[in-house]
Amino acid sequence: MNPRYRFRTFLLELLMIAVAVGFLFPVYALVTLSLKDERQVAAEPLAPPTSPTFDNFSDAWQRASLGSALLNSTVITLASLLALVALGSFAAYFLARCATRLGYRLYVLFLLGIVLPFQLGMIPLFKMFDSMGLLGTYQVLIVFYTGIQLPFTVFLYTGFIRALPSDYANAALIDGATHVQAFTRVVFPLLRPVTGTVLILNAVFVWNDFFTPLLYLGGSARETVPVRIFAFVGQYVSDHGLVFAGLVLAALPVVLAFLVLQRYVISGFASGMKG
Structure with a gap:
């Protein structure tokens, strides 16, 4: 022993x-x-x-119309992730390399976005989106999730970029590259670990969110998986096998995404905390 x-x-x-x-x-x-x-x-x-x-799965797929709901959730999630990675990484690059009072104040402003609960703005946002005619569309949730999750995304990216040596980007700038070229061709490929963390954490939030799609998309053809499952459970609550089969189908995509990106989650999050 x-x-x-x-x-x-x-x-x-x-x-x-x-x-x-x-x-x-x-x-x-x-x-x-x-x-x-x-x-x-x-x-x-x-x-x-x-x-x-396995009949429960086929019955749940048909009765809950999960095919269209999965398509809606996939489009909203992928578009939101693309916007978050593009905007969050570039904003974090500026904040991490800008050693001025303006850069520090902007970083603190982003951190306040993590602390403040987004529920405070739900009613004003609903009225604004309604006046713009965006209710019941993909755009309303893509804009909402991008704005809500951007502070957290910037926080992760900023900490990771600060831990990277600045010599790579400086060498590209000396060779005549612009800041945009230095970021896209030199810095961003080095952000793969934290990008995996950003993708999986934001994907879990966007995919599983129930209240926001219910408020902005309820009753429309763009309902996401949690909203469709909620209506399905209320209709077939007595058939437990059918209900739980629907829940398994709803959770399966995000579980598979986590299994693919799991090795990036801890390393990227820990690197973001260093900043």
Whole structure:
């Protein structure tokens, strides 16, 4: 036995296992219930399915019209992420390299955007978007999510850029490149780790948001997955297998995105905290 392995280490391992079980149990319950019919759910709700059925997934897909909802969520999420990466990275490059009072004040202003709750502006924004005729369109949520998540995105990018040596960009500037060329061709390729973090954290927020799409898109053909699932659950609340199958289909895209980008999340977030 390793002499450094003590009883305290054993207790910490047990604690970590208990925490892992606590986090994984809802996932187990969600998947298990989605593979059962109503009779199995009533008899043994949390037991492993003896005869799993995948009919719940096809029924949920058709009855909840998840195809159009997934398309709407995908368009809104991808467009918002593209705007956040483009605007956030370039703004952070200026703030990180601008050693003036103006740059510092602008950075503090962005940090205030993280602290202040966005719910304070929901009613004025609703009236403004209504007067502009944007309610029920993709544009309203893309603009909203870009503005709401931009301070957090700038915060992550700024900390990461400050940790990078400035020699690369300075060499490009000496060779005659503009600041835009130095950023796009030299600096931005080095931002891959934090960009992965920005993508997954913002994607989770945008994809799972329920209140904002309900307020701005409710009743239109542009409803996102959480809004469509909410209406679906209220209609088929007695059919638990169908409901949980719909929830699994709604959560699957963002889970797959996290698995693809997970190695960037911790490294990029930690680098952003250094700033």
